[in-house]
Amino acid sequence: MxxxxxxxxxxxxxxxxxxxxxxxxxxxxxxxxxxxxxxxxxxxxxxxxxxxxxxxxxxxxxxxxxxxxxxxxxxxxxxxxxxxxxxxxxxxxxxxxxxxxxxxxxxxxxxxxxxxxxxxxxxxxxxxxxxxxxRVGLFQEAFAKHGGLSENEIFFFAPALAFGGTESIQYIEKGNAVVHQHLLFEMGVDHSDDTEADDMWSQAYEANPHVFELDNGGLMVSFTLSETVDTILPLAPETMYEIEGETISLWALTFVSLTKDENLGFLEYRKALKQLQPYIVEARGDHILVRGLSLAEMEHILTEQ
Known part of the structure; x- marks a missing residue:
């Protein structure tokens, strides 16, 4: 044999x-x-x-x-x-x-x-x-939902397992293996070590980058803001995250409704931060804390062009 x-x-x-x-x-x-x-x-x-x-x-x-x-x-x-x-x-x-x-x-x-x-x-x-x-069962679900993988692609979890994601089909995306492996390594840095237990920052979810390939071959890096969830966002993600040898075409913020169980849409990151100004609780260093938004507030932001 x-x-x-x-x-x-x-x-x-x-x-x-x-x-x-x-x-x-x-x-x-x-x-x-x-x-x-x-x-x-x-x-x-x-x-x-x-x-x-x-x-x-x-x-x-x-x-x-x-x-x-x-x-x-x-x-x-x-x-x-x-x-x-x-x-x-x-x-x-x-x-x-x-x-x-x-x-x-x-x-x-x-x-x-x-x-x-x-x-x-x-x-x-x-x-x-x-x-x-x-993860055979989950792979088969992902294959049916997202299609097969090319040689350099993998399925991954968004958000990552280490940052609140779970091993279920609704959290699975598909993308470049090396790009995602690099991002998962970079995402291992914890920005909340200095917070106290009763501090609002320590209870908030820290948004992490997810990479998607655009139709034109470029890359989009998106962060997620979920309904009612206090969230820590980077002020300037382009200075904190980079992918060696790759150009990021679009930085974005995706709005997710928990009551509707769907993505409501996304905005270019700088525009999103401008729209979120009334909801920012505090800024610390390179990050801001945004209070949890209601569904109505999210829908208002997305329609306020």
Whole structure:
């Protein structure tokens, strides 16, 4: 049995996989197992099992891995789930290796304490692997709602799990994997450490950026203001958040109704802040605190052009 036979049987390859270049194969010669190089040549990079798992080119994600974990000698990302969790090949010596993971949503990493071959032959085909790491049911719902994933796309949670989101279909969006992985890392900064327990700031929701690709290929970064929720917003998000190598075409604020359970619409960010002036409770440093707005107040702001 070949190392990848159980993987391919469990997660069939898509028809539009991308084959590695000769330069890529030469670059990773001796750095990853020969079986993986052969697999790249025979099948290619892209979606397997309709995107539940992706065989990835390490060069596309090595900078992201370094951002999250620092320099890791002998570590290369080779596999990714449809929700952006990275699986990392780690060469321990000339005769030993193992597999690790980086879970971007729960901000954790760890080792499977098993070899590369054992991981693909025994761990991945197991049903409990799919249940624990792939969110199969949620993936299928997201696939039905948002369509399939391209090679560089993942499903993600908006808001992020670490900032109030939940693992349910209404909070799932689709977008560029590297862009979202970068944003989740940047969103790990807590701006409310100095607040007291009974302080209104400590009880407020801190809005975080969500990235969307526009029809013209540009990127929109949006923050969310939810009905009745006291919210902390950045005064100048363009100075606080950036995506290396990417240009942000539009900064926006999205208004969400909890009673209607829908997005009411969005405004360009600077215009939104101007409209929100009567509802700002206080400014602290680079942030403002906006009191919770009623549905009527939100609808008034959106219609006040």
């Amino acid at each position: 070949k190392v990848f036979d159980p993987f391919v049987s469990k997660y069939p390859p898509d028809n539009n996989l991308r084959k590695p270049t000769a330069e890529t194969l030469e670059q990773f010669q001796g750095k990853v197992p020969a079986e993986l190089l052969n697999f790249w040549q025979e099948y290619g990079f892209g979606n397997y099992g309709e995107g539940l798992l992706k065989i990835i080119d390490p060069t596309d994600y090595i900078d992201m891995l370094t951002l999250w974990l620092g320099e890791q000698e002998g570590c290369l990302p080779i596999l990714m789930t449809g929700f952006g969790t990275l699986f990392i090949y780690r060469k321990l010596s000339d005769t030993a290796d193992d597999m690790c993971l980086l879970d971007i949503h729960n901000r954790r990493s760890g080792s499977f304490s098993t070899s590369f071959s054992d991981f693909f032959e025994r761990i991945i085909p197991a049903e409990n692997f799919a249940a624990q790491f792939l």
